[in-house]
Amino acid sequence: MDEFTAEAFVNREDPIPVISITPRSSEESNYPIEKGSSSDSVKSGLSANRLKQKIQDVKTKSDWTPGLSLQERLLAKLWQQVIPMDGSSEEPDTVKKPSTVQIDRPAFSLPVMSTNFRRFNARIGIVFLFQARVINVLSWKTPTHTLSFLCVYSFICLNPYLLTILPFAVFLLFIMVPGFLARHPPPPPSASTSSTTAYYSYDGPALAPAQTIKPVSETSKDFFRNMRDLQNSMADFANLHDATVSLLSPATNFSNETFSSTLFLMLTILTAALFPTAHLIPWRMLCLVGGNAAIIGGHPSVAAFMEKLAQQVKEACEEVKDAKGYVYATTFGIPIPTSPSALTTLLKSAAAISLDTYPEEREVEVFELQHKSVSPYTETSEWETFVFTPTPYDPLSPSRIAGDRPRGTRFFEDVKPPPGWEWKGKKWQLDLECREWVIERMITGVEFEVPGSNASAIGEEVGGWVWDLPFHPPDEDAYNAADDLAFGDYCQTNGKSKSAKKEDPKGKGKMVKRDFEESLAGANGTGEWRRRRWVRVVQRISVDDGSSDSS
Numbered sequence: 001m002d003e004f005t006a007e008a009f010v011n012r013e014d015p016i017p018v019i020s021i022t023p024r025s026s027e028e029s030n031y032p033i034e035k036g037s038s039s040d041s042v043k044s045g046l047s048a049n050r051l052k053q054k055i056q057d058v059k060t061k062s063d064w065t066p067g068l069s070l071q072e073r074l075l076a077k078l079w080q081q082v083i084p085m086d087g088s089s090e091e092p093d094t095v096k097k098p099s100t101v102q103i104d105r106p107a108f109s110l111p112v113m114s115t116n117f118r119r120f121n122a123r124i125g126i127v128f129l130f131q132a133r134v135i136n137v138l139s140w141k142t143p144t145h146t147l148s149f150l151c152v153y154s155f156i157c158l159n160p161y162l163l164t165i166l167p168f169a170v171f172l173l174f175i176m177v178p179g180f181l182a183r184h185p186p187p188p189p190s191a192s193t194s195s196t197t198a199y200y201s202y203d204g205p206a207l208a209p210a211q212t213i214k215p216v217s218e219t220s221k222d223f224f225r226n227m228r229d230l231q232n233s234m235a236d237f238a239n240l241h242d243a244t245v246s247l248l249s250p251a252t253n254f255s256n257e258t259f260s261s262t263l264f265l266m267l268t269i270l271t272a273a274l275f276p277t278a279h280l281i282p283w284r285m286l287c288l289v290g291g292n293a294a295i296i297g298g299h300p301s302v303a304a305f306m307e308k309l310a311q312q313v314k315e316a317c318e319e320v321k322d323a324k325g326y327v328y329a330t331t332f333g334i335p336i337p338t339s340p341s342a343l344t345t346l347l348k349s350a351a352a353i354s355l356d357t358y359p360e361e362r363e364v365e366v367f368e369l370q371h372k373s374v375s376p377y378t379e380t381s382e383w384e385t386f387v388f389t390p391t392p393y394d395p396l397s398p399s400r401i402a403g404d405r406p407r408g409t410r411f412f413e414d415v416k417p418p419p420g421w422e423w424k425g426k427k428w429q430l431d432l433e434c435r436e437w438v439i440e441r442m443i444t445g446v447e448f449e450v451p452g453s454n455a456s457a458i459g460e461e462v463g464g465w466v467w468d469l470p471f472h473p474p475d476e477d478a479y480n481a482a483d484d485l486a487f488g489d490y491c492q493t494n495g496k497s498k499s500a501k502k503e504d505p506k507g508k509g510k511m512v513k514r515d516f517e518e519s520l521a522g523a524n525g526t527g528e529w530r531r532r533r534w535v536r537v538v539q540r541i542s543v544d545d546g547s548s549d550s551s
Contacts, residue, residue, distance in 0.1 A: 118218060119215070121223060121226050121227055121230060122215035122216050122217075122218065122223060122226070123215045123216075124226055124229075124230060125216060125222060125225075125226050126213075128225075128226065128229040128230075128233075131229075137149050138295060138298055139298060140298065140299050140300065146295065149295075150292060150295060150296075153291055153292070153295075154288055154292065157284050157285075157287045157288035157291065158284060158288065160284070178211070179210070179211055181200060182208060182210070182211040183206040183207070183208055183209075183210060183211075184200055184201060184202060184206060184207055184208070185200070185207055185208050186200050186201070187201070187207075251263055359539045359540040359541075359542055360539065360540045361424060361537055361538070361539045361540075362421070362537070362538055362539075363535050363536070363537055363538075364417065364418065364421075364535070364536055364537075364538050365390070365431075365533055365534065365535050366388050366389070366390060366408075366415050366428070366533075366534050366536075367388070367389050367390070367391065367392050367393070367531045367532070367533055367534070368385070368388055368531060368532050368533075368534060369386045369387050369388070369389050369392075369393055369406055369408070369529065369530075369531045370383040370384060370385055370386055370529070370530050370531070371383070371384055371386040371528060371529055372384070372526070372528055372529075372530075373528075383530065385410075386406065387406050387407070387408040387409065387410060388408045388409050388410070388411075388412060388414075388415055389406045389407060389408030390408065391406070392441070392443065392466070392531050392533075393406045393529060393531065394441075394443045394444075394445065394446060394468075395444070395445035395446065395468055395469075395527075396443070396444060396445060412428065417538045418538065420540065420541055421538040421539065421540060421541060422538060422539060422541050423536065423537075423538055424537045424538060424539045425536055425537045427536075428534040428535070428536045429534065429535050429536065430463060430464055430532065430533075430534055431464055431532070431533040431534065431535055432463070432464040433464070434448045434449070434464045434465070434466050434532065434533065435448060435450070437533055438466055443466075445468060445469055446466050446467065446468055446469065447466070447467060447468075447469055447526075448464075448465070448466045448467070449464075449465065463532060464532040464533065465530050465531070465532050466530065466531055466532065467526040467527060467529070467530035468526065468527025468528060468529050468530065469526075469527055470526060470527050
């Protein structure tokens with residue numbers, strides 16, 4: 001195994017991790033290997049093109065070709081069942097998706113993933129090197145580097161326009177200058193020269209080849225160091241993600257509506273206040289003092305001093321416990337929380353607001369539908385309760401025109417509230433003002449009782465009923481016989497009927513009006529269906545989940 005790979009960015013200051021490598025089998029050695037590797041004994045695996053070709057061969061050929069082994073056939077069949085070919089979705093061809101930019105990307109494949117991971121791991125060393133350098137600077141391992149960084153940071157805070165110069169300065173000092181020094185290295189020390197200090201010659205031709213960044217070899221220690229750093233970085237990201245979710249989720253997902261509403265109100269006030277005052281805040285001095293304090297506070301001596309000072313202050317203050325067991329340190333009579341839990345409790349008690357606990361309310365309706373048999377052999381027939389339905393089933397409703405029977409329940413007790421709602425009132429209320437909902441829905445072909453009228457087409461029973469008008473097919477005497485009309489206020493001519501002559505004593509052929517009750521009595525007054533509207537108040541079902549803090 002090589003010790004290291006020359007001209008590659010890796011972190012070589014940490015010890016190499018101890019890992020074990022499983023040797024390849026004899027079958028895996030037949031697969032093509034990646035080009036450009038230094039050792040052919042470890043780099044192997046199926047390429048994406050070859051795997052795709054094998055699957056397509058097995059899919060198109062029905063016979064067993066001798067070129068494929070049993071394991072390859074089983075693997076190809078497994079991929080066909082699990083992963084769609086060519087990255088296509090499992091939706092049928094009949095479903096047309098909106099036109100979008102199609103990007104040709106390879107489908108999921110274990111060999112492709114393995115190859116990409118090896119390539120990625122061989123080139124990720126520069127990221128870990130930068131991470132190690134940042135940690136060294138902030139942890140004061142080299143004080144001169146940290147002080148230099150503080151100087152640069154202070155200059156940028158005082159003069160923010162220097163941020164435009166920073167990328168060019170980094171490009172010159174960390175890329176161009178090292179590249180030039182690599183081309184003009186110092187001469188080797190000789191025995192005749194007494195000074196051992198290396199010096200660079202800027203004159204004359206280049207003495208060394210140009211430096212090229214190359215990926216590390218897969219058999220070097222640097223490759224396994226990158227694997228170790230990548231593994232730890234994934235663990236750090238997962239821990240940071242979980243910590244962020246556990247901290248922000250309970251405060252922002254309104255599991256505790258009082259605390260989340262208080263936080264929302266405070267952020268709204270702060271946002272509104274920053275609009276006119278943001279330009280008055282000395283942001284340069286805040287960044288300068290805050291950044292320097294944070295970096296200087298990371299010095300071991302300063303951190304030890306601050307810890308000792310905090311311990312002395314804690315001993316000087318009196319500690320008290322509240323009813324929930326949280327410890328507070330009192331300074332000049334002011335309670336100061338000494339733990340994050342106590343701080344959260346203090347903020348909740350100080351910024352608690354009262355919320356409207358009344359749930360949302362709505363009014364729902366149901367129609368009591370009744371039916372009456374209309375037969376020429378029976379003079380009168382009684383109304384029978386048919387069904388309780390959410391629609392009025394008027395003469396021009398689509399379900400009635402299509403010939404469908406009204407849908408609903410036979411009994412009032414079987415009417416259920418909508419999903420997510422519950423009954424607030426105990427009883428249904430009858431809507432006696434039927435005129436409003438009939439006009440609101442623009443229902444035609446029906447008649448209803450006018451409030452304050454003593455006449456009713458359905459007898460003495462009064463209760464917000466809306467009945468259908470009787471249907472009469474047109475014939476020759478449709479406009480001559482008053483008995484065939486639904487309304488009694490239509491005009492009739494004299495000489496056409498006896499009733500008209502009776503009401504026109506002078507016989508001069510004037511238009512006369514029949515009485516409302518007489519007209520309806522002669523025409524049976526109603527159709528086959530009638531309905532009335534019942535209303536009831538529902539309210540939202542409140543959901544109290546106590547699992548909000550378990551995330």
